[in-house]
Amino acid sequence: MKIAAEQIASVLGGEVVGDATIQVSTLAKIEEGQEGSISFLSNPKYVHHIYTTKASVVIVNKTFQPEYPVSTTMIKVDDAYKAFSKLLEYYNQVKLMKSGIEQPSVISEGAVYGEELYLGSFCYIGKNTKIGNNVKIYPNTFVGDNVIIGDNTILFAGARIYSETVIGNNCTVHAGVIIGSDGFGFAPNADGTYNKVPQIGNVIIEDNVEIGAGTTIDRATLGSTIIRKGVKLDNQIQVAHNVDIGENTVIASQSGVAGSTKIGKNCMIGGQVGIVGHLVIGDNVKIQAQSGVTKSLESNSAVQGSPALSHADFLRSYSHFRNLSKIAEDLEKVKKNVI
Amino acid sequence: MKIAAEQIASVLGGEVVGDATIQVSTLAKIEEGQEGSISFLSNPKYVHHIYTTKASVVIVNKTFQPEYPVSTTMIKVDDAYKAFSKLLEYYNQVKLMKSGIEQPSVISEGAVYGEELYLGSFCYIGKNTKIGNNVKIYPNTFVGDNVIIGDNTILFAGARIYSETVIGNNCTVHAGVIIGSDGFGFAPNADGTYNKVPQIGNVIIEDNVEIGAGTTIDRATLGSTIIRKGVKLDNQIQVAHNVDIGENTVIASQSGVAGSTKIGKNCMIGGQVGIVGHLVIGDNVKIQAQSGVTKSLESNSAVQGSPALSHADFLRSYSHFRNLSKIAEDLEKVKKNVI
């Protein structure tokens, strides 16, 4: 797929400076550009690369004035970063624009699907499952019985969607994601053994949610585990039964949320965080990486540490922790004079 | 699957108050009940919901005396919670009662299996593998050569069982679980590279074990990694080579146990715990979430922190950590007067 600089300029509404007929086929960082690639220059820190880059085409800001001769072709636009992002998105869409039903694959009795479905080989669609329009399901993916999947949603290779799960529109579910596995519920017996508490709820994923590779989301004991509109989950996150994660909350990789905890909107949760069960976390809460949250948190709070303290308190205490030897020594000196 | 209130009452040994012919098809929480659903009321805190619930039927304790009119049908039983659990279990069993061998699937030479097998499409059963009665293996699951699987065991979609693994009776293995991958063993060379230490042991999972989604259990270098009777492992747990986990021990999600560590019976281990290799952890040990265990622990101990201290010591020290600024300030004041 080769495309000329003048065609790109016309898509982006930009102006070509240099050879307008030069063709590109790949995207690259400006410092890694090769013949046939297009790049961009936005951050002033990287300006020097424009004079040496091997990229055939570089998108630059309209305001950019080179101090030295530039041999590459430039496309001048209002905002080079945004223009390049637009190009990336377009490039990605083309790459992912698969369709058709590959064989062998299984679509069970009663399952229905919309237009432009891509269903890869070795995919299994359970009974009475409903799949919307323009859904892309990569090979080796399992979708159980009575699942609902909205329009424009992508399931990458080997995702596992247990029965009764509901997934909204415009979601991206990466490889190895597991949605709807049993919650971890066991009732102890007098002899030390446990009885399993049946887990008959489901998982609801609302629209515009992205779920990273290897993340697991357990079904509710009763009712639903809910991931609300616009939530972004990174890789290898664990979401336990009956958790409810609010709109546009973002969680970094390897964090875990225990059962029945409710997290508010627009929270930012770092990597490797643990949140115990049955808490209520407000809106706009910030939790630093590796924190352990053991108490409910009010909206707009920021915490760190295990167990978590307010962010400011943690930093203060930790700065003294670093000097704890000095504190202990000083105290010994004081004691010698006093006690 | 619709069932009338009077039929449920007869199964549960209860008494109907209201419309005995009303039919239900789903289970729900009392506050989320809809027409056609059955719920229960056990906790006195939720009593008010009985007057407003839309559930068609609610199971209540025999001793329950409404203060206001109740419009839903009630089934009175000795213990509403237990009765509902029984119903849940029955409901779940019916839902999971799949059987038959779906195509395409591969059963290799020498493999044998018992009665009532469910083998989903795209499952692969290796050579000489032995599968018991009433085993349910969901689609896209891989079982290697020379594996043994006991009666009534369920492998959910996409589990990966490496060769020579032994799994007992009545086990539940969730989607994405990996059992029998190589232990992490490498011998350093003088030039900084490593040679792999061959991992030729296996994994033994005893009876009544549940293993959560995405958990990984490595095979032993020599001998066996062992998960004993009644152990319950949550999602995304890592069990390294030659680990031995004692009967009825429960581990919460995202914890990891390093190589050759032996854990006793009836332990309770929180989420995101790390336990280093070659330790011996006694029976009935409690380890708080996010702890890092670096030394062997006697039976009945309880620990927290990273590295872990006794639970009481950790809580005491951490309460002072919270006030470390105050301690440092006080010390400065004291020093001005004394040193």
Place this chain on the structure above:
Amino acid sequence: MKIAAEQIASVLGGEVVGDATIQVSTLAKIEEGQEGSISFLSNPKYVHHIYTTKASVVIVNKTFQPEYPVSTTMIKVDDAYKAFSKLLEYYNQVKLMKSGIEQPSVISEGAVYGEELYLGSFCYIGKNTKIGNNVKIYPNTFVGDNVIIGDNTILFAGARIYSETVIGNNCTVHAGVIIGSDGFGFAPNADGTYNKVPQIGNVIIEDNVEIGAGTTIDRATLGSTIIRKGVKLDNQIQVAHNVDIGENTVIASQSGVAGSTKIGKNCMIGGQVGIVGHLVIGDNVKIQAQSGVTKSLESNSAVQGSPALSHADFLRSYSHFRNLSKIAEDLEKVKKNVI
């Protein structure tokens, strides 16, 4: 596969003491040896087992002089441990020596492969993918479009390799590994929602890399996420977009490396470590388990804690943390006399 003691001795260049015709078929620890198994004795601590072992054959050091009668057959070699390892390796190679293309499997248009390929059932190979000689791909594995895989590489069951990934020679990729999933990049909008930043880079895995079960490695936003020669990654590790891990670095399970961080050569990183994004970690760095690294680290440094301090400083501070109650009490006593 039975083999006589004299044949093994001839392979290992050893001398048989006892019945040279006795046959073995399995390998075992000396204390767990059974009839038909071969074991080894190297560590003097285990010497007593030689007099009671049921193993048919035991490999011992040439220098070993029994104090009591030994009934098992011995093979005397220069270094019993090394000889046994060699045997293990040979045993493992034989066991893994699968070849042939099993059906059903999909090899898409334009894909090519070398000699001695093993491709298990339900494997999917994408368009224009190039696979070297002697590659073993276990069942249920997905390999996307335009992937390159070198010679002698093994992909275990259910690995997921996204498009454009490059994997070198002699690599081992375990079950459930995901390589090339999208990096976690989102640009915030004014209304609290996020726009996905397209991730169009790839992942490059160099030669002699081992990747443990369930590990996830994200593709670069632009350019490549790189795992260099000889790196060993344990299970359930998360490697974010644009990370670069240096030669022969070893990382234990459940650790995570955030976006764009560069790690040097020959580092040793413990389990459950978190490293934030955009750092530079030097060569030969040691990071203790559960540490949280928030700053770049010079070569040869050793750190611990969250946030991480130098290893020595952390140990010093933590030893006082253990006694923080005593410090606080002493300070109170001092204050009563002074303030």
